[in-house]
Amino acid sequence: MGTKERRERERQEVRALILDAARELFATAGYEAVTMRMVAEKIEYSPTSIYLHFRDKQQLVQEICEHDFCSLAAAFQRIALVADPVERVRQIGLAYVDFARAYPHHYRLMFMMPTPPKAPGEVCHERGNPEQDAYAFLRLTIEQVQAAGRLRPELEDIDLVTQMCWAAVHGVISLHLAKGADPWVEWRSISVTAEALIDSLNRGMFLPPVTTGAH
Amino acid sequence: MGTKERRERERQEVRALILDAARELFATAGYEAVTMRMVAEKIEYSPTSIYLHFRDKQQLVQEICEHDFCSLAAAFQRIALVADPVERVRQIGLAYVDFARAYPHHYRLMFMMPTPPKAPGEVCHERGNPEQDAYAFLRLTIEQVQAAGRLRPELEDIDLVTQMCWAAVHGVISLHLAKGADPWVEWRSISVTAEALIDSLNRGMFLPPVTTGAH
């Protein structure tokens, strides 16, 4: 009989209810401002009920973030079609910025808060983790830049170059998310700053394309 | 009679006691992990006493950070002596990294947490604010790069260039402070990454020195 299946389905429905309510709250107010009691009240359950589905607040918010990171992965899928690897690096940076602008609170949670020291038992090298995948995707693209002979020869450490690119774009985003409200700096927009930085960095790291047919 | 002066002196002593105790705690454990009760216990006063000297936790930690930022300002004083403005930009970046490595929790508090929306009455454009001064110092140096004809002509917006430089270095630091413990990336050290990024960015933003005497 399908009673077991139905029970499981109902369980997942409540779980989804929690996730949706929490997503909306976290996305508009941020981690600290949202309390478990708020989430509970929004779905008209008791606060304790949340703990039947999620270990703690941290796990709840993490699940939301990981889910929403799919939109970033989708953007990356599209970028994979771009032929020129140097242009692809550029596009990755811009997509990263777009994601941060669309989900600033998610971005803050994923990349601006210290990672909790994973319980030693937990699996670390799982695939499908979007953060990890994004890094791998960028790294692969940089490798292809190198393979195309477009990477400056002194930049031989692929991981280093990957981290340089990531850090540069991350810097623009995180600086704006943290300090963008400060009035004593005439802030340029995230997009403008990020694009200018990506372009300057490209010029400093990559080489112009070799024109085939030249002697 | 000097009783008033003595009282005031005693008051400042207690205030300094609080600041020292709080500095040590915040520096080793970070903002959230330190409670007012911990600070109070460390100096053997009641928690309430702290509020006789500081409006709230936020103001306490802010005062500590602003004070310790003097060491960054001191480093900048030394850099001001370097002749080549392009090299000066480089040195500013490296000093910034050194500061972040020496005071990671301070850095986190000053640059990685959203600035509280200042009460409208508060003075905003005070001088002596180290954050503000650091920005002004970097901006001035970039202006001097431009004056020396070493800035690429398409980069005409000085504030934009300043923010690009700041964001790049900040990105390396903040990414490490937030994600440096994650095991699924083979992290290069902050110093190595920052230096490589600064160098690549220099190549992409600045021009080689014009050799005098050439036609």
Added chain:
DNA sequence: ATATGTAGATTAACAGTGTTTACAAAAGGA
């Protein structure tokens, strides 16, 4: 010397947090 005012420090409490324990109620299986 005695009363007064005041600044410093403390105790107790408030309103909130994330989380746990103990208990109730409902529902499926025997």
Added chain:
DNA sequence: TCCTTTTGTAAACACTGTTAATCTACATAT
């Protein structure tokens, strides 16, 4: 009908930052 498992909750716990009320010590004024 009884039993077990699941689902939900009220109450409590151990905290947090912060405040109100109180007490104490001391410089000053009478």
